[in-house]
Amino acid sequence: MRIGLTGGIASGKSTAARWWHQQSIPVIDTDALAHSLTGPGGSALPQLVTRFGPDLVSTKNGMDRQAMRSLILVDPRAKRDLEGVLHPLIAEEADRLAANHDWVIFDVPLLTETGGWRPRVDRVLVVDCSEATQIRRASSRAGWNPTQAADVIRLQASRQARRNVADACLFNDTDDLQSLHQQLAFVARNWGWVVKEFSP
Numbered sequence: 001m002r003i004g005l006t007g008g009i010a011s012g013k014s015t016a017a018r019w020w021h022q023q024s025i026p027v028i029d030t031d032a033l034a035h036s037l038t039g040p041g042g043s044a045l046p047q048l049v050t051r052f053g054p055d056l057v058s059t060k061n062g063m064d065r066q067a068m069r070s071l072i073l074v075d076p077r078a079k080r081d082l083e084g085v086l087h088p089l090i091a092e093e094a095d096r097l098a099a100n101h102d103w104v105i106f107d108v109p110l111l112t113e114t115g116g117w118r119p120r121v122d123r124v125l126v127v128d129c130s131e132a133t134q135i136r137r138a139s140s141r142a143g144w145n146p147t148q149a150a151d152v153i154r155l156q157a158s159r160q161a162r163r164n165v166a167d168a169c170l171f172n173d174t175d176d177l178q179s180l181h182q183q184l185a186f187v188a189r190n191w192g193w194v195v196k197e198f199s200p
């Protein structure tokens with residue numbers, strides 16, 4: 001069973017992914033793959049330097065993430081080109097890592113936005129919460145503020161668009177791990193997984 005786990009920024013995808021990991025199901029984190037492709041020595045760097053130039057991307061030191069985030073917020077072509085380089089490489093690496101596993105979770109923030117992902121997975125699991133909660137959580141991270149968090153939300157699919165591609169949708173609006181874990185266990189059982197119970 002290949003499950004695509006998605007949700008808006010700071011909705012709780014990584015927190016949900018940890019539960020699957022505790023169930024001994026491998027989790028493939030596409031944000032982490034994007035980081036390694038664009039970090040020092042990353043294999044996407046030569047193509048990105050050609051497109052964005054040495055001020056934004058250096059083959060030695062990697063991509064300037066904050067500058068790239070600011071650029072894609074104001075320049076849709078830059079966003080399209082960045083994703084055009086990274087998404088095929090991410091998909092290829094994700095498939096390589098998933099090979100030979102019966103159950104696998106793909107943590108894909110942009111699954112709804114990236115048409116290519118839906119046919120690659122058997123089920124889509126959405127983690128949903130209000131935008132106010134997303135902004136609160138995202139802006140509590142180092143280097144982020146509420147305006148930046150709201151800007152990223154604006155770039156992403158709407159909650160309704162995500163729900164439209166979901167086979168199941170979890171509501172994760174309060175910082176309540178037990179509620180999230182209960183919802184995850186319910187969905188996992190419905191999809192045929194024998195849930196391992198852990199004491200809190």
Ligand SMILES: CC(C)(COP(=O)(O)OP(=O)(O)OC[C@H]1O[C@@H](n2cnc3c(N)ncnc32)[C@H](O)[C@@H]1O)[C@@H](O)C(=O)NCCC(=O)NCCS
Nearest residue numbers: 008009030031034065066068069083086108109110155156
């Ligand atoms: C834009 C970049 C440079 C910003 O880097 P930064 O370190 O500030 O953020 P980080 O990578 O930790 O991502 C945080 C969150 O931003 C959101 N996000 C990331 N990329 C995008 C994007 N292209 N469009 C909209 N939201 C995005 C996601 O919710 C993600 O979880 C970086 O996210 C990136 O390289 N994005 C392109 C790769 C991509 O599409 N990744 C998503 C995997 S499907």
Ligand SMILES: Nc1ncnc2c1ncn2[C@@H]1O[C@H](COP(=O)(O)OP(=O)(O)OP(=O)(O)O)[C@@H](O)[C@H]1O
Nearest residue numbers: 008009010011012013014015137174175176177180
């Ligand atoms: N149910 C919950 N109980 C307690 N804390 C939570 C819960 N859900 C999310 N959080 C907290 O909210 C923050 C964001 O959650 P998380 O990192 O899982 O989101 P994400 O969707 O993976 O974020 P990103 O889009 O940036 O990758 C984290 O600090 C996490 O600990």
